[in-house]
Amino acid sequence: MSPFSFLKRPFLSCLVAGGLLLAAGQLRAAEGEGVGEAPAGGATAEAMGGEVPAPVVPLDVAVRPEPPTYYGDAVPPEAVLRIKPVSEWQPLPPDAGFVSSRLTQISNETAVTALVLLFFVLALIVVYTLRHYYFAFNRLFGRQRHPYVDIDTADWPTVTVFIAAHNEEAVIANSLEALLDVDYPPERIRLMPVNDRSTDRTREIIDSYVVRFPGRITPFHRSGGKPGKSAALKDATELVESDIIIIFDADYVPGKGLIKQLVAPFLDPETGAVMGRVVPLNTGSNLLTRLLDLERSGGYQVDQQARMNLRMVPQYGGTVGGVRRIALEGIGGWRDDALAEDTDLTYRLLLSGWKTVYQNRSECYEEVPESWPVRVRQIMRWAKGHNQAALRYAGRLLFNRGVSFAERMDGLLLLGVYAMSPLLLFGWMLAIFLFYCTTNQWLSGALAMFALMGYGALGNFAAYFEISAAVHLDGNRNRIRLLPLNLFGFLISLLSIARATWNQFFFDWLLRRSLVWDKTVRYRQPGATPVPVHLPAGATPHHQTGSVG
Amino acid sequence: MIGLLLLALSCAVLFLLPLAPAALEWLHPSDAAPLNVVREYGGHIGHFAAGFQRFVDAQLRPYLGRAGTDGTQVEAALSNGTQVIAVPADRAPRLQGREADARETTRLVLGAGDLMLPNDHIFSGEVYAEGSLRGGSGLVLRAVLAKGDIRLGAETYVLRWLHADGVAVAGEGSRLYGRASAGQRLLLGPGCRFGRMYAPRIEFTPLVRPAPASPRQRLRRREAMEAPPRLQAGDMGRWLVRGDLAVAGGTWHRGHLIASADLLVGAGAFVAGSIKGNRDVLLDSGSRVHGSVVAGARVVMERDSQAMGPIVAEDVVEIGPGCVVGAPGHPTTITAPRIRIAPGALVYGSIWAREEGEVLA
Structure with missing residues (x-):
């Protein structure tokens, strides 16, 4: 093993880099102390062009007593971390006190306020970090449900x-074709393609299948109405009388046993919705798809399953999942004004006493975005939808006594996931601001470093622990090498989410702009080879493959 | 200045070093295939038996035919070296030499009709019977497939799977590791251990007749269950209760019952719906549930209780004598890490004990 192999781990690398920077900061501080040996009033003298000589200070005065702090004599200098009430704040004497400003424009109150805000952001980062650790360790060592x-x-x-x-x-x-081949009693399953205002050959293709398989497909062609998946599902649901509704996007290719696996949890009378695992199909297309594959692994294999294990709030994802019809009707059906109908549904079900179940072994392929603009649009839509759900349900969840404490905490953290990006960005700015505008380098510099590290390794989207655990659990090996590059993916996500949040709050709502549903681009071409069937080596006995003969 | 440059350089190296393997993997992908999703594998209990049947039909028919017509044991080797013994109908395989001394063979054993297996032998290859199979006690079998019935003596071990198109019987103290299935009935004696089983009817022998209801009980009209306190939701045909929930003995309820803690269905009570307790669920003697029974920890079914739907527990399922799960034409599933069943219980459908299944002695 290389002596530098530990540097492959971004977290350790960050720690080492942070240590070096801190050492450099201390060195600079030491140099600063040397310069500061000039007697008091030196700064004034300097400002006057050095014409006024520095006054000679008696030795006992130079050493004792300590100069009064900006907080006054009532507060000893070692206790200045205590923040006085705002009413008692005073104008800042230059270069004195706890987090004294280097720039005369910045008052000490401003610096302290910024520091408090930074502490708040860091506290949130720590909470999310602990959550990531908790989930990852649960998946690796906990009891699996x-x-x-x-x-x-x-x-x-x-x-x-x-x-x-x-x-x-x-x-x-x-x-x-995949759905027509599933293992489910044919008299108990009905396929309903919800064709929402398609302008290409979608309708024609669906109708050709209706003719080829009479009685098995009931198409729902929608030519008008409100655009968006929620609105289309809302209209289609009015035609449904079955007990369970299972939802796939059109690019999903379910396996034979998937419907039974997704329906089985509904035999539990408390289950309101079920979510399966989504597996990217076009992983090998480019770097983005490979990074998204890692991110999806972490999200499903660790995050969702850990929530299931810990009886928290697995999230219904809008596809490769299902919902109990009477539960859906009980909570008022689909909300066509919801940008993330999946998150919206998860929380409405939770608040009404229904559980969402995650089935990690119910896997289904999907396509992930292959270009950054598509990815950015997708994540901006998710962010807006999630923020919308957070504003709608966070308060109700917090005070709902019918929901367990674990569900309440996890639900709130889940709702806050997308709000963390702008908060982190804010924290980053605060850290840099404090770094350059205050003299208390030992603290603000460290905090700035921690904030930067929080971005890289511990932050909301940088769930490296989860991704590593997920890749390990999936049995993949070499793809984990791409993990450091996820930093860049996360950075783009961070900026996209922050931008989406900004737009949502300052333009969409203030200007009453309607939220627009944006469909993700598909990459398979008409007539492309159908999705292959994969059988892992060793999954079948020797006589299955005829190798005995 | 040099110090600063060195610092910058070392920082740059520290930053770029972890990216080197990533860059290599990006430029020369070695692990970029999508995750394997097994789409065709339905997980059906007869999966292995069906596969072995296809193998027999494709490659072993000539040996079975020869043994059947000649009336003598045929010994052969397949092209990959696998040894085969084909035995005429109503005979036991004749082992010779070291195999006879060790009472063990690694060869595939095929019966052209009914097949007998002697006591206290180890068959490490698959065993196939064109008719029924009758095994003595103390056998160790890798996998068994019979077109007719399978009757195994006491203390028999089946290591991978067993399937009979007709009836399968496992004697007292047998171990059925892996999968066991039967086309008609599966009977397990006391002290058996099992993993996953399926049959239209699974009997845990000796069967116990349910205690006859007294004329007074039969004539008594059940009272509807009263709405419990701490009712959190009472809509959509379900009662959701915070804390424990008890259905009083002799009452009935139509709809689903969900308790955030324990749930008790009293003796003789009847629930026309499913029940769930987020901790333990107890079905007292003579109670009936027409839907699923789901528990966050244990499900205990006392004597003569019945459940029509699946039974799911995250810890243990205990089923008492005279209990019935499922119904003819309405097979269902019992699933839990550990399942303990008393002799005299009857199950229609599947039983899947992920860690250990046991028939009480």
Whole structure:
């Protein structure tokens, strides 16, 4: 092993770099102390062009007593961390006190306020960091909950499968064929492609399948109405009488056993929604898809499953999942004004006493964005939707006595996930501001470093621990090498989310702009090779493959 | 100045060094394939048996035919070196030499009709019977497939899977590791251990007749359950209760019952719906639930209680004598890490004990 192998770990590298910078800061501070040996009033003398000689200070005065702090005699200098009430704040004498300003424009009150805000942001980072650790360690060493995965025999409830489609000529046939082949009693399942105002050949393709498989597909062609997936699902749900609604996007390709796996948790009367695991299909396309593959692994394999293990709030994701129809009706159906109908649904169900179940082994392929502009649009839409849900439900969740403490805390943290990006950005600015505008380098410099490290290693989206654990659990190896590059992906996400939040609060709401639903681009071309069937080596016995003969 | 330059340089190196493996993996991908999602594997309990049947049909039919027509044991080797013994109908395989001394064979054993297996032998290869299979006690079998019935003596070990198109019987104290399934019935004696099982009807012998209800009980009209205190939600056909919930004995309720703690269905009570307790669920003797029974920890079914839907527990399921789970034509599933079943219980459908299943002695 290389002696520098530990440097492959970004966190350790950050620590080492931070240590070096701090050492440099202390060196500079020491130099500063040397310069500061000039007697009091030196600064004034300097300002006057050095014409006034420095007064000679008696030795005993130079050493004792200590000069009065800006806080006054009532507060000893070692206790200046205590912040006085605002009413008692005084004008700042230059270069004195606890976090004294280097620039005369910055008052000490400003510096202290900035420091308090920075502490607040750092506290939030620590909370999210602990959460990431908790989830990752739970997945690696905790007891795993998959209570419904073994249910293979039952009186299966009736199911309607929605296939949400908007200009999906490239992928809809692949999805329909996979769904027609699933293992579920055919008299209890109905496929309903929800064709939302498509202008390409989607309708034609769907109708050709309706003719080929009579009685198995009930198409819902929507030519008008409010745009967006929620609105389309809302209209389609009015036609449904089945017990369960399962939802796929048109680019998803379910396996044979997936419907049963997704329906099984609904045999529990407390289950309101179920979410399966989404697996990127086009991982090898470029760096972005590979980074998104890592991010998805962390999100599902660790984050969602840990929440399931800990009886917290697994999130319904809007696709590869399902909802109990009466629960949906009970909470008022789909909200067509919700930008993230999945998050919205998760919280409304939770507040009404329904659970969301995550099934980690119910896996399904999807396409992830292959270009940064598409990715940015996608994450901005998610951010706006999530923020919308946070404003709607955070308060109600906090004071809902029917929800357990663990669910309440996790639910609030989950709602705050996208709000962390602008907060982190704010914290970063504060750290830099304090670094350059105050003289208390030992503290503000360290805090600035911690804030920067928080971005790189501990912050909201930099869930490196989770990603590493997820890749380990998935049995992949070499792709973990890309982990440091996720820093750049996270940075882009951070800026995109901050921008989305800014737009949402200062333009969309103040100017009453309507929130626009933006569909993610598909990359498969019409007539492309269908998604292959993968069987892991060793998953089948020797006589399955005929190797005995 | 030099110091600053060195510092900047070392910082740059420290920053770039962790990125070197990433850059290599980016430029020369070695692990960029999508995660394997097994789309065709349905997880059906008969998966291995069906695969082995296909293998027999494709490659072993000639040996079975020869043994059947000649009436003599046929011994052969496949092209990959796998040894095969094909035994005529109603016979036991004849082992010779070291195999006979060790009472063990690694060869595939095929029966052209009904097949007998002697006591206290180890069969490390798969065993196939074109008819029924009758095994003595103390056998160790890797995997067994029979077109007819399978009857195994006491203390038999099946290491991977077992399937009978007809009836499968495991004698007292047997161990059925892996999967065990039957086309008609599966019978387990006292002291058996099991993993995953499926049959239209699974009997834990000796069966116990349910205690007959007294004429007074039969004639008594049940009273509807009263709405419990601490009711959090009472809509959409379900009662959601904070804390424990008890259905009083002899009452009935139509709809689902959910308790955030323990849930008790009293003796003789009837719930036309599913029940869930986030801790333990107890079905007292003679109670009936027409839906699922789900527990965050334990499900205990006392004597003669019944459940129609799946039973799911995250810790233990205990089923008493005379209990019935599922119904003819309505098979269901019992799943939990540990399952303990008393002789005399009856299950229609699947039982899946992820850690250990046990028939009480």
